[in-house]
Amino acid sequence: MVHDYTASLVSRKEVAPNIFHISFKLQDDGNFVFAPGQYLLLKVKDQYRQFSISVYKESVRTFDLIIEYFENGLASEYLKHLKIGELSEFKGPAGIFVQHEVARSIIYLATGTGVAPILTMINSVVIKNRTHPMFLFWGLPTKKDVYLEDQLRNWSEKNQLFRYAICLSKEKSIITKPLYKGHIQDNIKDIIGNTMLSNCDVYICGGKDAVVGLKEYALDNRVDAQRLYFERFN
Ligand SMILES: Cc1cc2nc3c(=O)[nH]c(=O)nc-3n(C[C@H](O)[C@H](O)[C@H](O)COP(=O)(O)OP(=O)(O)OC[C@H]3O[C@@H](n4cnc5c(N)ncnc54)[C@H](O)[C@@H]3O)c2cc1C
Known part of the structure; x- marks a missing residue:
């Protein structure tokens, strides 16, 4: 169920060109229940922008976002200039792009900041799933755009x-x-082989063109449409 939350900015770090890792602390004591993969709606000047939760730490009640900065973008400029300790308003968590029960191998396909919701999904299954292979393919432009390697x-x-x-x-x-x-698409079959793809649950997230292309690729490679989950950021 969607609730209103107030959260203070804890930290903001540019982890790659125009990519910010931002951490917020919830101010209220209320329950914060979210399904891995869901997003929050950030209120900026009476408008809302969705941002996927990339990390939630229940013990300290902080959540992290991974934001791509667009010059003159409403939320981009707001988040770039928000000061440590300042409060922001959120609604959520919301969204149906969520981790399903692990019943077979999983392939996560993300481009850019589309990796954010997938991080909470992987975090929710990586320790407890000891049966089914899980593979993340993450598309970025160049080496200098890579972050999250340690994680x-x-x-x-x-x-x-x-x-x-x-x-x-x-x-x-x-x-x-x-x-x-x-x-x-140029690498996936070389890395996991021809057969694995058609027997997996597939989760796709990123910008519109990438998601459309990856969905088409998955369906062309006999991924069951019922096991294909996706979210577009634009
Ligand atoms: C379900 C969902 C989850 C999302 N999660 C995330 C997330 O975790 N991290 C994240 O960074 N974003 C995420 N987004 C996108 C985010 O909500 C905003 O759309 C984005 O941050 C731009 O908002 P803005 O207010 O800064 O720009 P706006 O004021 O909306 O747009 C300003 C200009 O920026 C450019 N622009 C905006 N978005 C894009 C784009 N995607 N590609 C190219 N140009 C663009 C356009 O030129 C536009 O005219 C998500 C979107 C959805 C629908």
Whole structure:
């Protein structure tokens, strides 16, 4: 159920060009119940913008967002200039792009900040799922746009069923695993083989064009439409 929340800015760090990792602390004592994958609605000048929760720490009641900054964007400018300790208003958590029960292998396909909701999904299953392989393919432009490497490595060390590949569509220099050149679609079959894709639950998140392209790719490769979950950021 959607509630109103007030939260104070705890930290903001530019983790890659125009990508900010932002942490908020909830001010109210009320219940904060969210399903991994859901988003919050940030109120800015009587308008709302959705931002997916990338981390929630119940013990300290903080949540993190990963924001791409767009020049002159309403929420982008608001979040870039918000001061530590200042309060913001949110509604939520909301959304139906959520982690389902793990019944088979999972493939997560994310581009850009579309990785944010997928992080809470992976976090919710990576420790308890000891049966089914989980694979994240994350599309970014170049090496300098990569962040979250420590988190992803840490998960893969804790559970060897979790693996990941970061696909860099515009990278020219020599790179090594887990970085790969090209789009997700250029690498996926080489990495996981032909058959795995059609037997998986597939979660897709990112910008409109990427999501449309990845959905089409998944369906062309015989992913069951009932097991295909997706969210578009624009
Ligand atoms: C369910 C959902 C979850 C989302 N989660 C996240 C998230 O976790 N992290 C995140 O960064 N964003 C997320 N978004 C997108 C976010 O809600 C905003 O749309 C985005 O941050 C831009 O808002 P703004 O107010 O800064 O820009 P606006 O004032 O809305 O737009 C200003 C200008 O910025 C440009 N612009 C805005 N969005 C895009 C875009 N996606 N691609 C290219 N140009 C654009 C356009 O030129 C536009 O005219 C999510 C969207 C949805 C629907």
